[in-house]
Amino acid sequence: MADLEGNISAKQYFVDTPQVTPGFHVKGAGNLDFGMKHRLGRIFRSDGRTVMLAFDHGYFQGPTSGLERIDLNIVPLADDVDALMATRGVIRSLIPPAIDKALVLRASGGPSILKELSDERLAMTIDDVVRIDAAAAAVQVFIGGENETQSVHNLTQLVDAGLGVGVPVMGVTAVGRELTRDARYLGLATRIIAELGAQLVKTYYCETDFEQVTSACPVPIIMAGGQKLPTIDALMMASRAIQSGASGVDMGRNIFQRVAPSAMITAVNAVVHENMSAADAHALYRELSDGATD
Numbered sequence: 001m002a003d004l005e006g007n008i009s010a011k012q013y014f015v016d017t018p019q020v021t022p023g024f025h026v027k028g029a030g031n032l033d034f035g036m037k038h039r040l041g042r043i044f045r046s047d048g049r050t051v052m053l054a055f056d057h058g059y060f061q062g063p064t065s066g067l068e069r070i071d072l073n074i075v076p077l078a079d080d081v082d083a084l085m086a087t088r089g090v091i092r093s094l095i096p097p098a099i100d101k102a103l104v105l106r107a108s109g110g111p112s113i114l115k116e117l118s119d120e121r122l123a124m125t126i127d128d129v130v131r132i133d134a135a136a137a138a139v140q141v142f143i144g145g146e147n148e149t150q151s152v153h154n155l156t157q158l159v160d161a162g163l164g165v166g167v168p169v170m171g172v173t174a175v176g177r178e179l180t181r182d183a184r185y186l187g188l189a190t191r192i193i194a195e196l197g198a199q200l201v202k203t204y205y206c207e208t209d210f211e212q213v214t215s216a217c218p219v220p221i222i223m224a225g226g227q228k229l230p231t232i233d234a235l236m237m238a239s240r241a242i243q244s245g246a247s248g249v250d251m252g253r254n255i256f257q258r259v260a261p262s263a264m265i266t267a268v269n270a271v272v273h274e275n276m277s278a279a280d281a282h283a284l285y286r287e288l289s290d291g292a293t294d
């Protein structure tokens with residue numbers, strides 16, 4: 001058993017020395033097979049970054065505000081992001097098959113908001129992920145949660161299945177109400193997910209030492225959006241995460257619950273792909289949205 005006390009101190013993250021991935025533009029993916037790389041290459045642009053739009057909320061909370069009509073609210077936005085994260089039910093029923101976007105499939109589920117959320121299982125087979133031609137499959141991992149082992153097992157099962165057919169897996173850190181979203185917790189959760197084989201990790205941003213979280217994670221970290229914030233705060237969070245080493249963002253409510261979602265996507269794209277400052281991106285959002293103040 002590792003010395004837990006020794007693990008708490010004495011850490012050197014070399015945050016100023018980016019990890020090198022010879023021969024490929026996605027962090028940690030240099031040694032993967034062609035199919036994996038091809039799929040990751042659909043998610044990440046040549047700059048190694050991605051803007052993903054998450055609208056899978058219905059898998060546990062039903063018709064979320066802003067997602068009541070995905071055909072009207074989301075489909076018109078789809079062309080302006082790099083990847084779409086959704087359930088197979090929504091993809092099959094509402095997303096035009098001719099769409100030229102990377103699809104990231106929500107592959108775990110089970111409990112609704114009426115129950116203990118961490119009690120998830122895998123909710124689809126890898127065969128169906130391939131049938132849909134998804135670029136990756138996503139599974140929630142509840143490190144420190146009541147059903148930690150089950151959710152880790154969901155992850156490792158999906159990673160095994162994904163390796164068999166060339167489908168990358170995105171492990172999503174699920175932070176329960178009782179857990180603190182600090183660098184120590186997020187570093188623990190993201191590293192475990194990467195060590196257990198996920199090819200990308202989605203996690204929340206934290207104000208302090210987030211660069212240590214990204215530095216110690218050998219695969220791309222995608223920043224999760226979380227609940228709706230004032231526009232400038234959401235852009236600030238995205239900008240800080242990217243400048244701290246995140247490889248992209250996967251935002252939902254901070255885009256589709258805004259007055260001008262399309263303008264927000266343009267602003268987020270500028271932050272992620274052009275390193276635009278949050279202040280400039282906010283000005284861009286205001287300009288494109290006729291001065292929206294939400």
Ligand code: R5P
Binds near residue numbers: 054224
């Ligand atoms: C969480 O991990 C689920 O995938 C969510 O349904 C989704 O990612 C949440 O997006 P946001 O918090 O940005 O609204």
